[in-house]
Amino acid sequence: MIVKDKSAKLRRQTVLGGFMLIIIAAVTLEVTALVQYFFSRDGIRNEASQRAESELKAAELEIINVISEAEAAVRNSEWITQWCLNFPDSLPSVTRRVVECNPAVVGSTVALVPGYDPTRPLFAPYSLRNPGEQQTQLLSLATEQYDYPSQEWFTRPVETGEGYWSEPYVDEGGGNMLMTTYSLPIRDYSGQIAAVLTADISLDWLTGMINDIHIYPSAFGMVISRTGRIMVCPPAESLEMRQTIGEAAVSLGDSAAFMEVNHNMLTEENGNVEVKYKGASNHVFFDRIDRTGWIMSIVIPDNEIYMSVKRLGLMVMLLQLVGLAMIVLILRATAKKQREYQELNDRREKMLSELKIASDIQMSMIPKVFPPFPDRKEIDVYASMVPAKEVGGDLYDYYVRDNKLYFVIGDVSGKGIPASLVMAVTRSQFRTVSAHEKSPQRVVSAMNASMASSNDNNMFVTLFCGVLNLFTGHLRYCNAGHNAPFVVSRDSVKALPVVPNLPLGVVPDASFTEQETDLSCGELLFLYTDGLSEAENNAKELFSEERIVSEIVPGSGAEEIIHNMEKSVSAFVGDAPQSDDLTMLAIKYMNAALPEWTERHLILHNDIQQIPQLADFIEQIADETRIEQSLAMALNLALEEAVTNVIMYAYPEGSDGLVDIEAILRRNSIEFIITDSGVPFDPTVAPLADVSLPAEQRPIGGLGIYLVRTIMDTLSYERADGKNILSMSKKI
């Protein structure tokens, strides 16, 4: 758990660090973008200013061309007008000429100063160009409604004696259009101002020209008269013509800003001012036209000036955001990968710890306390098992029952967990089956039947099973496809002859051959799995059975022989990985318990009170042969029943007789021969008690001979030399 917490904390820190990094990167990038934006703003503003100024200059030049033309038209006709003053009827032709010879001029008049010519108190012939034509029509401005002597274009030149450009006006009753007029006073030859000669310019062309100003999408031009009247303004939905800027400012509700614009524009020659209009900032670039005092201006909304830099900035920010988003995604993917890896690692650790537990459990299944039988001087047993992986498919086991060593060594096909499960099953089957079987052949057959019947995974087990009579050194064994063990004597190493048979689990009703041999005192049985003979070094050479034989030192003890083999195989393999489970089992038969006697005698009188002597006799034999206490009691019981029979029935009542009891110790059995000289009696043919009868029907007798027959393995009777000879034997 601690490890897990720690790794989770580490993971959190990593993720946190990653996001901090992203935030820092984002802030840096955005600050850079902003700085770049503000620096480029200045440049952009300068550029806008230059564009506006050049546009203004171009417009101004065009205006000056037009007004110069108008001025020239008037001045060129000054002398002829002067001359014609004496012939007023020719004056209309003068005005017609002014209009017809000058395309820029739409109308012209010669207005006499009232009273100059007594015959004509008011006289002002007016030539007006027909729209779209070169021809003119002649009108007269000398009407009461028009009252030309009060018009500005008339009064100012008369007062000043100079040429004058009028404020723009709609000439009602004259040209009936928005126009401006250049008027020049005409003096007669006496020097008195006699008339005013004019040329009208329509402001329509100016409107057209100003409308063409589109240096930015919604930038527009504006022309203001010298008194601040708006002459031309394309977006004039709220600015009325001929309003002053001041009046417009009041109607727009932002008078302060507009007053400043007004002031700047009316007092300075040129420049630019900023004005807020409808909540947006605008730059107004302006320039005064000297001749007329008109102010040309271009209004550009700030957001359009900075549109390109804004667009660039936005693009940069967008790209940066996309980049950051990608980094975030990559980081998240990395974090996820890391988390997955961590989880995988946790799972792996958990599996490893479970494997360790499995390994411990597996190791606890096999006996590994050495020496295993410290009280038994007749055997020396040692074993070792090294799985190639955490758990293995090798097994060994042994235990002593009824003075016999039951042992097994086996190798499950495959390695790892599947093999270990089969190993556990095999080991427990060995224990279960051998608890009731004395024959290794039957043990192996029963294990095979059980294993083959439920072998869905086609696993098989090679196995060597043996039963060693510790009393006699007699070895019964059965081999199921396993490597033949070696018999190591004081001066030689020989393979134990084995019938190979099939491994366990292959064929359900396979037959297995049991074999037997005798181990003599000091002989050692060396068993191993193919993990030893097939141990591989880096050169892919196998350790081989030849090396096993040559590495065994004859006469070694069980532990010594296994330790030596471990060292040899380890030196041979070097640093090559262990390819298979390696198991060794050594059993040395010492024969120390074999009693020195082979025969024992006891002679009793035919007195029932001597029966307890049998108990002492058996106890002594049991001590010397180390047979189990339960077996000793059974032998005691069989002997007592047989001898009681003789004492009770062989000799006539009251006569003295003897019972001779001889115990003979053989390799794997003990035999009792009971001899008497009484009447012939063959207990082997006596009827047996029926032990299945209910209590009420049970006869009191007949149990004794039944017990003898049940306990002993063989029972034979012989009558020879006038003696009853009863032989009975029991395997030990």
Add this chain to the structure above:
Amino acid sequence: MKVTVENQGLETIVWFEGRLDTPSSLEVSKQLEEEISAKEASRTVILDCTKLDYISSSGLRIFLTLRKAASAAGGKVVIRNMNDNIRSVFLITGFLNLFEVF
């Protein structure tokens, strides 16, 4: 071999101690004939084998005699605490089926 008979209320307990071989069975047989009358046999007789080390066929005969007397008198015989060796003798002779064994 030592046998003690003890009456506890409606039960009679017989304590066996030692080896019940042929000679000792003869003595025990006589002792029990005296101490277990028809009165005891009509009730419950408990044979305690905790300290019984060995039994031969003559010993088994004593148990069977008690069993027959009890069933004749309307009582019953219960055997308790046999060791494994004694139990195996009861097993091979079919005696395990004749008694209530605890």
